[in-house]
Amino acid sequence: MTPRTILQNEQIRRLKKEHIKSVALELFAEHGYHATSISNIAKNASISKGLLYNYFESKERLLKSIISDGFDKIIVSFDPNKDGILTQEELIFFINSIIDMMQKDKSFWRLYMSLLIQPAVHDSKIVEEFRDKASFVFKMLTEYYVRKGSKDPESDITVLHMVMDGIFFNYLYDDEFPIEKIKKIIIERFV
Amino acid sequence: MTPRTILQNEQIRRLKKEHIKSVALELFAEHGYHATSISNIAKNASISKGLLYNYFESKERLLKSIISDGFDKIIVSFDPNKDGILTQEELIFFINSIIDMMQKDKSFWRLYMSLLIQPAVHDSKIVEEFRDKASFVFKMLTEYYVRKGSKDPESDITVLHMVMDGIFFNYLYDDEFPIEKIKKIIIERFV
Amino acid sequence: MTPRTILQNEQIRRLKKEHIKSVALELFAEHGYHATSISNIAKNASISKGLLYNYFESKERLLKSIISDGFDKIIVSFDPNKDGILTQEELIFFINSIIDMMQKDKSFWRLYMSLLIQPAVHDSKIVEEFRDKASFVFKMLTEYYVRKGSKDPESDITVLHMVMDGIFFNYLYDDEFPIEKIKKIIIERFV
Amino acid sequence: MTPRTILQNEQIRRLKKEHIKSVALELFAEHGYHATSISNIAKNASISKGLLYNYFESKERLLKSIISDGFDKIIVSFDPNKDGILTQEELIFFINSIIDMMQKDKSFWRLYMSLLIQPAVHDSKIVEEFRDKASFVFKMLTEYYVRKGSKDPESDITVLHMVMDGIFFNYLYDDEFPIEKIKKIIIERFV
DNA sequence: CATGAATGAGTTTTCATTCAT
DNA sequence: AATGAATGAAAACTCATTCAT
Numbered sequence: 001m002t003p004r005t006i007l008q009n010e011q012i013r014r015l016k017k018e019h020i021k022s023v024a025l026e027l028f029a030e031h032g033y034h035a036t037s038i039s040n041i042a043k044n045a046s047i048s049k050g051l052l053y054n055y056f057e058s059k060e061r062l063l064k065s066i067i068s069d070g071f072d073k074i075i076v077s078f079d080p081n082k083d084g085i086l087t088q089e090e091l092i093f094f095i096n097s098i099i100d101m102m103q104k105d106k107s108f109w110r111l112y113m114s115l116l117i118q119p120a121v122h123d124s125k126i127v128e129e130f131r132d133k134a135s136f137v138f139k140m141l142t143e144y145y146v147r148k149g150s151k152d153p154e155s156d157i158t159v160l161h162m163v164m165d166g167i168f169f170n171y172l173y174d175d176e177f178p179i180e181k182i183k184k185i186i187i188e189r190f191v
Numbered sequence: 192m193t194p195r196t197i198l199q200n201e202q203i204r205r206l207k208k209e210h211i212k213s214v215a216l217e218l219f220a221e222h223g224y225h226a227t228s229i230s231n232i233a234k235n236a237s238i239s240k241g242l243l244y245n246y247f248e249s250k251e252r253l254l255k256s257i258i259s260d261g262f263d264k265i266i267v268s269f270d271p272n273k274d275g276i277l278t279q280e281e282l283i284f285f286i287n288s289i290i291d292m293m294q295k296d297k298s299f300w301r302l303y304m305s306l307l308i309q310p311a312v313h314d315s316k317i318v319e320e321f322r323d324k325a326s327f328v329f330k331m332l333t334e335y336y337v338r339k340g341s342k343d344p345e346s347d348i349t350v351l352h353m354v355m356d357g358i359f360f361n362y363l364y365d366d367e368f369p370i371e372k373i374k375k376i377i378i379e380r381f382v
Numbered sequence: 383m384t385p386r387t388i389l390q391n392e393q394i395r396r397l398k399k400e401h402i403k404s405v406a407l408e409l410f411a412e413h414g415y416h417a418t419s420i421s422n423i424a425k426n427a428s429i430s431k432g433l434l435y436n437y438f439e440s441k442e443r444l445l446k447s448i449i450s451d452g453f454d455k456i457i458v459s460f461d462p463n464k465d466g467i468l469t470q471e472e473l474i475f476f477i478n479s480i481i482d483m484m485q486k487d488k489s490f491w492r493l494y495m496s497l498l499i500q501p502a503v504h505d506s507k508i509v510e511e512f513r514d515k516a517s518f519v520f521k522m523l524t525e526y527y528v529r530k531g532s533k534d535p536e537s538d539i540t541v542l543h544m545v546m547d548g549i550f551f552n553y554l555y556d557d558e559f560p561i562e563k564i565k566k567i568i569i570e571r572f573v
Numbered sequence: 574m575t576p577r578t579i580l581q582n583e584q585i586r587r588l589k590k591e592h593i594k595s596v597a598l599e600l601f602a603e604h605g606y607h608a609t610s611i612s613n614i615a616k617n618a619s620i621s622k623g624l625l626y627n628y629f630e631s632k633e634r635l636l637k638s639i640i641s642d643g644f645d646k647i648i649v650s651f652d653p654n655k656d657g658i659l660t661q662e663e664l665i666f667f668i669n670s671i672i673d674m675m676q677k678d679k680s681f682w683r684l685y686m687s688l689l690i691q692p693a694v695h696d697s698k699i700v701e702e703f704r705d706k707a708s709f710v711f712k713m714l715t716e717y718y719v720r721k722g723s724k725d726p727e728s729d730i731t732v733l734h735m736v737m738d739g740i741f742f743n744y745l746y747d748d749e750f751p752i753e754k755i756k757k758i759i760i761e762r763f764v
Numbered sequence: 765c766a767t768g769a770a771t772g773a774g775t776t777t778t779c780a781t782t783c784a785t
Numbered sequence: 786a787a788t789g790a791a792t793g794a795a796a797a798c799t800c801a802t803t804c805a806t
Contacts, residue, residue: 034225048788119223155376165360166353185346239771416607430767501605537758544739551738567728621792
């Protein structure tokens with residue numbers, strides 16, 4: 001019986017954290033942040049309350065960690081080659097990959113959305129932090145529309161933004177939403 | 192010497208109930224239902240906790256009363272001239288009145304949105320009732336694009352729908368959202 | 383329209399007090415003293431809370447008044463000619479009149495009993511007060527048994543006392559209790 | 574380093590629950606169920622209010638748990654040698670054991686009595702259950718007097734029954750009740 | 765005499781967090 | 786790393802009592 005290596009331990013830690021977060025997301029989304037107790041999360045994750053505090057220093061930090069993960073998942077698929085320039089193919093790729101992500105993990109994103117909208121999340125400042133992280137997206141999009149010859153790039157971005165949010169919202173909460181058809185329309189009209 | 196008349200008491204009750212509800216709506220929308228305590232509502236309404244319970248038998252009843260009031264106000268403002276035909280002017284009027292509504296009752300809509308999405312609250316039936324009452328709006332829009340001779344009316348409607356939802360979402364949760372500018376863009380591009 | 387005379391007013395006051403007490407007794411007995419609220423009593427008596435406080439200065443005073451009335455009803459039928467001597471006829475009369483009283487107003491006594499046993503009543507000291515008022519009964523009974531030639535009058539009284547309490551208790555809570563037969567047995571064996 | 578074992582925790586839980594129940598019984602019996610606050614119970618048990626709720630999910634459940642325990646203890650102590658015949662010694666033993674029971678569990682009986690009589694609590698079914706379980710005592714007494722050749726066994730039983738109830742009632746609510754002396758008298762006169 | 769709006773201290777209950785083991 | 790007993794501050798709610806009218 002050799003003791004676990006540091007690496008193994010870190011691996012275990014990481015997995016357990018993921019597990020706790022997924023359980024918590026489920027419960028937060030189902031009942032809301034405030035109506036979900038730490039006890040309940042621990043019970044559903046089959047661990048003790050004490051251990052949960054070993055992984056997350058407070059209920060709020062657990063929340064922030066969940067929100068942050070979701071942000072990162074979105075950001076990462078934008079400008080994949082990191083050259084600072086957004087080509088048409090990359091924009092199409094971005095739209096496709098966001099929609100793909102939603103399709104593959106619809107329940108996660110539904111929960112995530114319901115979390116995002118809760119005032120508790122808004123109060124937690126994390127949304128602002130995200131806006132900073134995401135600002136380069138807007139900058140690159142602006143440049144993209146400028147290069148494409150738009151007279152009013154800002155409006156173009158705003159409309160794209162609104163449409164994407166609307167799709168997000170509707171797709172997640174309407175089981176019969178014709179996502180493939182909509183995807184085509186978006187690419188035709190806005191890329 | 193004489194006690195207050197029944198009329199006087201009814202007057203007092205009505206006014207105070209309205210006052211409490213408006214204070215509570217503000218707080219619920221700002222911090223969420225669970226994060227707002229009865230103590231806090233009472234303090235903000237400058238009354239005792241006891242009195243609040245004299246008027247609303249529980250926190251949940253207070254919430255339901257607020258939601259119900261909100262519906263009533265909105266249904267009324269949506270009601271068109273009922274001639275069954277949506278002209279271009281009427282569509283502009285529609286868009287304007289939806290945005291107006293949001294601006295006038297931002298608190299309510301924020302609260303509504305945060306409730307809408309929480310499955311636990313979803314069960315309270317109030318939300319369904321509202322969705323039914325509001326569905327006629329989308330039906331009339333569909334008819335409008337058909338008459339206007341669009342080659343792909345369904346797509347036009349979908350895009351407008353998505354955009355409106357996106358606006359809804361962003362306006363409610365972004366305090367710096369340039370609603371007036373967006374309004375203009377929407378009317379230019381989608382009417 | 384002549385104003386009501388002082389006498390009439392007193393009459394009205396007396397009747398209203400009686401009414402309140404009877405309503406309160408009913409509720410206290412049904413739900414217990416603590417579980418019965420002043421609001422509830424007032425509602426059932428069809429008066430306002432304020433008016434109730436006009437008649438009884440506190441909830442506890444109302445309780446005491448009810449208890450006290452019950453005591454008086456019992457005491458009054460003992461030694462009716464007030465000569466201080468208890469004859470055999472008078473003892474029989476006493477037993478009969480207590481049982482009569484129970485029969486005529488079974489529901490009152492049931493309620494009264496259930497009130498007596500509640501710890502709230504015990505704490506209110508009123509029971510002690512009663513014991514003082516009733517002590518002369520024991521004195522007269524002792525003299526009675528002494529005169530009758532009992533070797534152990536104290537034990538005779540105790541047994542009579544226990545039996546009477548037992549009858550009281552059983553008759554009130556057992557609808558098929560053969561009260562007439564028991565009455566005969568008691569008079570045969572203990573008078 | 575290691576957490577408490579499951580066994581240790583169960584031990585702690587069991588002991589603490591017993592402790593809380595015994596403190597609560599004392600207070601309920603002394604001041605009544607409603608007049609005893611959870612705060613007060615916790616203070617007397619030297620624990621926090623929160624911990625009490627860790628062990629009993631509500632005040633009412635705590636009450637029910639106490640009543641239920643009381644029944645169990647008593648049923649056991651009542652159980653005779655089950656030969657179906659009640660000798661004179663056994664009757665004396667009976668009377669003694671009933672009185673013993675009262676003396677040992679005065680708090681419980683007082684609480685039980687105060688509940689027994691309140692119709693609201695009556696509904697909780699626990700009380701009925703007990704009455705059924707205890708009824709065999711009276712059946713065996715009846716048989717005893719029949720065998721003893723009494724001319725009017727029914728009356729003998731009734732009088733004993735009344736006396737026992739009277740004792741019960743008086744002993745529980747009169748702190749100076751001379752129980753030992755009464756016990757002697759009963760055995761002399763009724764066995 | 766009569767009302768019920770209004771109060772505030774007290775009640776039951778919940779829950780994030782800590783800590784001995 | 787792991788447990789859950791224990792805490793205490795705060796929540797929702799109740800109710801005897803007061804008082805302006």
